[in-house]
Amino acid sequence: MEKLSASxxxxxxxIYNSIKYNDTVKAVDIARELNVSRASxxxxxxxxxxxxxxxxxxxxxxxxxxxxxxxxxxVVNRHxxxxxxxxxxxxxxxxxxxxxxxxxxxxISAELLDRIEVxxxxxxxxxxxxxxxxxxxxxxxxx
Amino acid sequence: MEKLSASxxxxxxxIYNSIKYNDTVKAVDIARELNVSRASxxxxxxxxxxxxxxxxxxxxxxxxxxxxxxxxxxVVNRHxxxxxxxxxxxxxxxxxxxxxxxxxxxxISAELLDRIEVxxxxxxxxxxxxxxxxxxxxxxxxx
DNA sequence: AATAAATGTTAGGTTAGACTAACAAGAGGA
DNA sequence: TCCTCTTGTTAGTCTAACCTAACATTTATT
Numbered sequence: 001m002e003k004l005s006a007s008x009x010x011x012x013x014x015i016y017n018s019i020k021y022n023d024t025v026k027a028v029d030i031a032r033e034l035n036v037s038r039a040s041x042x043x044x045x046x047x048x049x050x051x052x053x054x055x056x057x058x059x060x061x062x063x064x065x066x067x068x069x070x071x072x073x074x075v076v077n078r079h080x081x082x083x084x085x086x087x088x089x090x091x092x093x094x095x096x097x098x099x100x101x102x103x104x105x106x107x108i109s110a111e112l113l114d115r116i117e118v119x120x121x122x123x124x125x126x127x128x129x130x131x132x133x134x135x136x137x138x139x140x141x142x143x
Numbered sequence: 144m145e146k147l148s149a150s151x152x153x154x155x156x157x158i159y160n161s162i163k164y165n166d167t168v169k170a171v172d173i174a175r176e177l178n179v180s181r182a183s184x185x186x187x188x189x190x191x192x193x194x195x196x197x198x199x200x201x202x203x204x205x206x207x208x209x210x211x212x213x214x215x216x217x218v219v220n221r222h223x224x225x226x227x228x229x230x231x232x233x234x235x236x237x238x239x240x241x242x243x244x245x246x247x248x249x250x251i252s253a254e255l256l257d258r259i260e261v262x263x264x265x266x267x268x269x270x271x272x273x274x275x276x277x278x279x280x281x282x283x284x285x286x
Numbered sequence: 287a288a289t290a291a292a293t294g295t296t297a298g299g300t301t302a303g304a305c306t307a308a309c310a311a312g313a314g315g316a
Numbered sequence: 317t318c319c320t321c322t323t324g325t326t327a328g329t330c331t332a333a334c335c336t337a338a339c340a341t342t343t344a345t346t
Contacts (some may be wrong), residue, residue: 006334028293040334042295047332059341091260100255107246115233115280122279124295129272136265137258150303171323183304185325190302202311202324 001051006106009075010034012053015062016072035054042054048090073106078105081117089123144194144210149249152218153177155186155196158205159215168205221248224260232266234277 004012014033018025027041034041049056053068064072079101086097108116123130146262147155161168170184177184190280192199196211207215222244229240266273 005332026293027295036333037335038294039336041295043333053185086255086258090255090262092255094256096252096254100250100252103250104247107243107250109239109243111239112233112235112243115229115235117281118280119233119276121283122276125279126275132269133265134260136268137261140261140264148302169323170325179303180305181324182306182326186303 004051004053004071008044008047008051009071009106010102011041012048012064012068012072013075013079015048016064016069016076018065019062021030027062075105078108078113081113081120082108085116085120088118089130089133091130091137147194147214151187151190151194152214152249153245154184155207155211156189156218156222158191158197159207159212159219162207162215170205176271218248221251221256222255222262228259228263231274232262232276234273234280246253 008086011030011034014030015025018029027038027045030041031038045054045056045062048054048068053065053071055063055065082104083097083101086092086100087094154173154177156258157173158168161172170188173184174181184229188199188205189199191197191211196208196214198206198208226240226244229235229243230237
């Protein structure tokens with residue numbers, strides 16, 4: 001199975017999260033969330049369906065297949081690893097962290113992401129590092 | 144001036160580096176470097192020229208304008224900050240670091256990049272952190 | 287149930303960025 | 317100089333991802 005485009009990963013991610021937290025998704029929700037037209041959502045749904053990642057047909061309820069589930073969870077994991085790295089280690093705001101995670105999650109390599117995940121664990125164990133960096137960062141703002 | 148696309152930033156970056164290290168660039172070099180056809184290079188050169196970032200006309204030598212210079216240097220800075228973060232702090236190989244920097248440089252926010260740059264300085268001052276992380280990373284490989 | 291509002295689909299367009307194939311221009315060697 | 321090879325350009329295509337406008341279907345309201 002060839003890699004999904006950044007765009008299709010976004011659609012799948014929204015579908016996954018929406019089902020997880022609201023038990024269901026409608027095309028109009030996806031459109032709002034991704035700031036695209038309803039027509040674009042229909043197009044994306046057809047592509048995801050053709051690839052066997054969601055179950056979907058005209059005017060039908062959207063569900064995720066097992067394969068789609070695996071991919072969606074992988075995207076979501078990438079997202080949350082990056083986001084917590086940006087927020088907890090680099091000290092970015094929640095929003096800043098989220099926005100960057102949304103974009104970078106699609107293009108980072110598995111290996112580099114792995115290093116980032118380990119770094120998050122590392123910083124949990126050695127929490128003084130994070131504090132020292134925050135101090136260092138503030139000192140550097142004036143320069 | 145509106146933001147350049149990732150693709151045009153790549154072209155400009157190659158032009159900048161090529162001129163910096165070889166005093167000149169030819170379209171065929173750009174094509175090789177970016178793995179695109181010569182036709183695609185011609186198209187990109189016309190766009191960059193229209194935007195006033197390079198001086199260029201049919202069959203003519205390519206040079207960078209002052210404005211193009213600023214943008215190119217900014218891209219190159221983003222690239223090298225990211226690359227050294229990935230290599231020196233996260234311990235990725237040179238190649239891994241470069242490849243990811245090439246992609247991420249186009250989409251990271253200025254604010255997050257700034258935090259990364261400060262983190263690189265921080266790790267230079269506190270070099271024990273990097274060593275501890277490398278140890279921690281190796282220990283975590285087996286889990 | 288009838289109608290109005292919301293949602294989903296289709297058809298047809300646009301744009302950026304790539305491609306190939308064919309042709310044009312320039313550069314180097316015999 | 318002529319010929320050949322390399323390099324650059326053009327024309328025409330393709331694809332992904334978006335859009336709008338019009339139409340179809342479903343859902344909600346009276």
